[in-house]
Amino acid sequence: MSERIKSAGKRYRLEFGAAMTFYMVVLFGAKFLADGVEPGAWLTTLAIAPVVPIVFACIAFFRYYGSLDERERRLMSDAAALSLVIGIFTALTLGFLKSFGVFHFEWDMLWFGPFLIALWGIVRCALLLKR
Amino acid sequence: MENHLKNLRAEKGWSQSDLAEQLDVSRQTVNSLERGKYDPSLPLAFKIARVFALPIEEIFVEEAEDKK
Structure with a gap:
């Protein structure tokens, strides 16, 4: 390096x-x-x-x-884009489940940030293994 | 994209770390380039060409040429 x-x-x-x-x-x-x-x-x-x-x-x-370097930046930004998509789908899914009364939970937006960061880390590792 | 980076580096007797240092990239990036897992940007390709004192087309193999 x-x-x-x-x-x-x-x-x-x-x-x-x-x-x-x-x-x-x-x-x-x-x-x-x-x-x-x-x-x-x-x-x-x-x-x-x-x-x-x-x-x-x-x-x-x-x-x-x-x-x-450019490859690492690319990896990080790809992981960020994928995590954002997964995060949005997760939020939408949970939102629908709640609004349809399938199950109830307390909204706590404080955890959405850490969730996205953890997800980003996991996706980044997955992309690293793939590439 | 295929390339001759690994052979060219071996001819010079450089390790991946040596080449990474000269290109100002990580060793993992050199490894990805050599395995054809990552296609460099034009500026990085020019830098690689400069390091090996060769034209870009003698280092990287065009996709169409690759399939022949």
Whole structure:
């Protein structure tokens, strides 16, 4: 592997790890501070605070993505497109099952992002094995 | 698309990692190129041609030619 790609990988792991650590700190800090706070500007600020470290994680990812070679970028974008399609089909299927009363569950959009990311990782591995 | 990358690399006595370093790609990409699993973009094909000091058509085999 080219030295440039190797060092980009190291930088990505460091930046992503730092962003995720920051996320945990902000998430638990915000949860702690939000305890008993009435709805309003302060509670809204606390509720959306964990998004900030996620932005840092996204920046780290896109820096890494930009440093990859063309085949790896192609693999990642193909996996992202496939995951999006599977994610949309999953959301539609669950939506229909719920609206037709086949089964009931609580909507929790918070898990849709992590679900898509996990799916993207699985699809990427599958494409890697295929190619 | 078929190509002569593996033979050309062997003639130079380079490992896949050596070639990857020169092309600024991953070793896995060199491996995919050699196995014909990945067709390079035009800029990468030109880079490969430059590294081996050969015209592109002497490295990569056209699809139609491939089927003959």
